[in-house]
Amino acid sequence: MHKAGFVSILGNPNAGKSTLLNALLGENLSIISPKAQTTRHRIHGILNAEDYQIVFADTPGLVNPHNKLHESMLSAVESTVADADVFLLVSPLGEDFKNVEILKKIIASEKPILLLLNKIDLSNQDEVAAKIEYWHSELPNAEIMPISALHKFGVENVLERILAHLPESPPYYPKDDVSDRDVRFFVKEIIRQKILTFYKKEIPYSIEVTIEDYIEDPTIDRIFAVIYVERESQKGILIGHQGTALKRVGTEARRSIENFLSKKIFLSLQVKLMKNWRNDEKTLAQFGY
Ligand SMILES: Nc1nc2c(ncn2[C@@H]2O[C@H](COP(=O)(O)OP(=O)(O)OP(=O)(O)O)[C@@H](O)[C@H]2O)c(=O)[nH]1
Ligand SMILES: [Mg+2]
Structure with a gap:
């Protein structure tokens, strides 16, 4: 049996989405910086194994648009919502989502959501526990997982959970492709x-x-x-x-x-x-x- 599917990585600017993508791929594909709005395009990063192919979509951070570039960035995010088989919502501790509209669309899609509490290396157990409780009431159907994308903590578990939700399908890209970008x-x-x-x-x-x-x-x-x-x-x-x-x-x-x-x-x-x-x-x- 071969599994394949699209996994959309969404969250606020600077949440650590690209850091997570690179950790999942084990490769520095998407650029990372301490400044918000580093990623401006939808970038596919492809993880290939013998019996599966996961197409991750790294996306620009969710901003409310102030110019036409932002509008394009937002539509890049929206385009991944329709395709996704699984959502990874990356939320650093102490932040709420800045774009509630997208969140509503994701919930309405009824696709599996992994809510990833990122940057736990900067936090403590009490804060993490409080945040888990918060998201549990906000998104009762989401699986909540504390991670540190930077330190690759919890990333293996994320991969395991994605595979559990991945549909049976032939691959979408040739199995030696690592991205849709050149x-x-x-x-x-x-x-x-x-x-x-x-x-x-x-x-x-x-x-x-x-x-x-x-x-x-x-x-x-x-x-x-x-x-x-x-x-x-x-x-x-x-x-x-x-x-x-x-x-x-x-x-x-x-x-x-x-x-x-x-x-x-x-x-x-x-x-x-x-x-x-x-x-x-x-x-x-x-x-x-
Ligand atoms: N301490 C800590 N820093 C992290 C972690 N994950 C990401 N960062 C840092 O957060 C900053 C933003 O990371 P990115 O991966 O570029 O974030 P992004 O969500 O892709 O941001 P945009 O592309 O701007 O939307 C960088 O300085 C990362 O090193 C983490 O788990 N712990
Ligand atoms: Mg990014």
Whole structure:
């Protein structure tokens, strides 16, 4: 018998959804950062075994939309709700869900829900017990599991429970696929992750990265990326005094990409202006949203 199905990972921004995905896969697929709204797309991460295939959907954090980019992020979340065979709701202790509409849709779907109380490493037993009781009354049909995605605590149990709910089905993807996204996507995400890490305030939210050219040679990949900013003033901040800030992004990104690809790369980073791209439908479509 072969099992296969879709598992949607949902929760607030910064809940630890991508950390959990990577822990479940045993691989750093989705980018992680301490800042909210790190993930902007629906990303499939695929776990293959001889007798099952789990297609995890990592999703953007549930925000109430303030711009067209947010609207696209929210519809990416909603698209996974219809497909899911099992829901993983990731809720760090001390937080309630920020988007109640989605929660209602999930409950209405009557699919199994695993409510994962995340970041328990930052908490204590009393707090965890109180939160379990709270969710027990909010979602009486959910299975509640305390976990620490960061420390991979409880992750094996989550996998076990998913398998218990997974329907019998042939695989949805070829059994050697690990994602529905290509190398270019992960390369741009790694560059974005460095920007999320190194810059403050609005910069991480105002930029988009595109891969303009990707030339594969036997010993080296030559990657030409562009970082788009929303305002002229952000160019200077991104580049920094004598280019030092951008250089740091380039060096760190190159290292991480080489690690990800297990191959030497050349990385070119250019900064360009794309005014108000987060509210421009055409540009958003061009950027893949
Ligand atoms: N202490 C602790 N930190 C965690 C845990 N899980 C995730 N984090 C941290 O929480 C932050 C956010 O993690 P992400 O996995 O990027 O969260 P996300 O839910 O994917 O966030 P968005 O993509 O922005 O919606 C990172 O700094 C993680 O290291 C955990 O179990 N314990
Ligand atoms: Mg994420």
